[in-house]
Amino acid sequence: MTRTVSDARNRLLGTASRLFYAEGLHSVGVDRILAEAKVTRATMYRHFAGKEDLVLAYLAEADRATRDNVEAGVAAAATDEDAVRAVAKGIAGHIRSEGFRGCAFLNAVAEYADPTHPVHVAVLAHRQWFLDTVTELLARVGDAPAELDGRHFVMLRDGAMAAGCLSDPGPIGDTLLEAVERIIKARTSV
Structure with missing residues (x-):
């Protein structure tokens, strides 16, 4: 289970990093990051407060x-x-x-x-x-x-x-x- 959570965190951070750098921090919403990273909101909040x-x-x-x-x-x-x-x-x-x-x-x-x-x-x-x-x-x-x-x-x-x-x-x-x-x-x- 830990490996899956870690993979999800890495996907989330990798996707967010790519989008933040390419498009800006405020212009990229959480919903888009979650969709592209293919993780749930609950998974995100398990790793990041927001x-x-x-x-x-x-x-x-x-x-x-x-x-x-x-x-x-x-x-x-x-x-x-x-x-x-x-x-x-x-x-x-x-x-x-x-x-x-x-x-x-x-x-x-x-x-x-x-x-x-x-x-x-x-x-x-x-x-x-x-x-x-x-x-x-x-x-x-x-x-x-x-x-x-x-x-x-x-x-x-x-x-x-x-x-x-x-x-x-x-x-x-x-x-x-x-x-x-x-x-x-x-x-x-x-």
């Missing part, structure tokens, strides 16, 4: 996927500079992926503007982790303080994510990689 909990689970999965991608890229890097490049390459690859619709977190925060709302809080926590991570990586490259370069990296990422769903993602990814390379070069030539 739609908001499903949205939070979707963001938690997106956060986990981002962290896993960053960790894998950094672990495979031969140098600190290559670790920073790996993070940028991961972002560029995401922008160029099929069905790219921007940043799941920026999309979510646009729909949940109240800074005290749990969805907004989850987005801010993810963004703080990302800023801390890239700042720490950049601090290993050169001797200059890395806080400003970390904020620049995050702004480049945000801009690339927005531009990547509005225009041809290929050049956007290339521009992101070039800009990050300039940050690395500036840090190593100080």
Whole structure:
């Protein structure tokens, strides 16, 4: 029985994640998610208190996927500079992926503007982790303080994510990689 419930939860979360990312959080109703996931309302409520909990689970999965991608890229890097490049390459690859619709977190925060709302809080926590991570990586490259370069990296990422769903993602990814390379070069030539 546990396996069936787990499969149903996975279908529910997978369907919700696909629909939320493609169409938006508020525009996708619970009834549609249940129908496409082929689960009952009772099954949903066994796993999630409501739609908001499903949205939070979707963001938690997106956060986990981002962290896993960053960790894998950094672990495979031969140098600190290559670790920073790996993070940028991961972002560029995401922008160029099929069905790219921007940043799941920026999309979510646009729909949940109240800074005290749990969805907004989850987005801010993810963004703080990302800023801390890239700042720490950049601090290993050169001797200059890395806080400003970390904020620049995050702004480049945000801009690339927005531009990547509005225009041809290929050049956007290339521009992101070039800009990050300039940050690395500036840090190593100080």
